Amino acid sequence: MGSDVRSLSEPQVLAHTKRRLFPDDRTEATRSYAVADTQFAQDEWRPGHRIAPAVRERLAPFNHVQVGSGYPDLVGVGCLESELLAVDRLGDEPPLIAVEAKGYASRGVDTHQGIVQAYDRLHEANAAYVAAPADAISATDRTLARELNVGVLGVDADGAVRPIEVPRVVGNRTTGEATAVRFQASAQGVAEQSFGLNHPKNYLGYPLALAADGETERLLSTHDIVGAAEDARRGAAFLGLIETGPTTELTALGREVVRFGMSECGSLEAALGAFESWYRSRTRFIDDAPAWGRLARRILFAYPATELLVGELQTLYDDWVTEPSLVEFVEHLHELHPSVAIELFVRNDEGVRRRVLTADGALQADALEDGGIYHSPTVFQLKTMLYHVGILTDRGTEPHRLEPREDVWALRHPV
Incomplete structure (x- = not known):
């Protein structure tokens, strides 16, 4: 990625930072989840400035997640090393982290803007950082960051990332689109193998x-x-x-x-x-074993994704869309809960997210016609379980057999 610190671009800085904050060798007990903004999923992050495939692979998955009044370059949830935070935990949950990256461009490195952007993220994040080439961080930057409680990470030419200013963890609760990232980092997030079976x-x-x-x-x-x-x-x-x-x-x-x-x-x-x-048995579980089926229904409704899905299907029903297709449902969800829609339904594969989302996070609706872009645990296993407990009218379908325009998502008993 270059031996001269002045060759460090913004995507490279961000890739090194993600590797340090959210390494791949996490255990189940220290699970984390982080997404880079969709601008870094493109071939170019600026006209004429390509993003190397290895950098994109490191930054994946991608989503356009609002935190505060803007969209951080990186947002994630995880337990960070103690040397990176003044307080290494916040209650029983790992902190929500927002990162703004700055690299060398034609006019140098705008570290001041990065610090101000990171400060804005503290309206919802528990900690915020600016990451930049180490030699571009001035004493003035460090003073401003300390005053605003923004962490500063210096990235060296060899990719090493070291804390220069360490932020204090603040107690903000995630209330907006960043809840999607916190959900994915939890034990109940939609991972590729979250639900390998489709009967409750x-x-x-x-x-x-x-x-x-x-x-x-x-x-x-x-x-x-x-x-x-x-x-x-x-x-x-x-x-x-x-x-x-x-x-x-x-x-x-x-x-x-x-x-x-x-x-x-x-x-x-x-x-x-x-x-x-x-x-x-192929019989709907709540018909096969009514008492056990009702118990399973209560448990499935307590699963965090279920209430959102049921609530938005009821909204569509109220708007006279009684049997929305999978495509219609995802489009509706993305209008109201864009980050959540992507995390629930779209695989976190780098190529898939690039097909589904534009650089500014807009939905490319034609990609939703391909069943292969969907999370199997949501469209097959979870949907089938919701069918078995009497919530949905139709079973789920495996992505390789899925016809998204024909796949119906409807409540069995709309109110």
């Missing part, structure tokens, strides 16, 4: 098997609940039924599932046995 019984069965005497995976297989135990474990975690880490533990919601099973069936063993009758 597979996830309800996991806390029962975990609480019962015996090896969890063997119990799941013995009672024909699910063969893919790891997928069931992951989905149960995404629905908030278990906590994963060095050990797997039931959450309060997971314990309630166990209590329900014992109340409904008399014992844990009997509850596990009840699942055998639903093996490979």
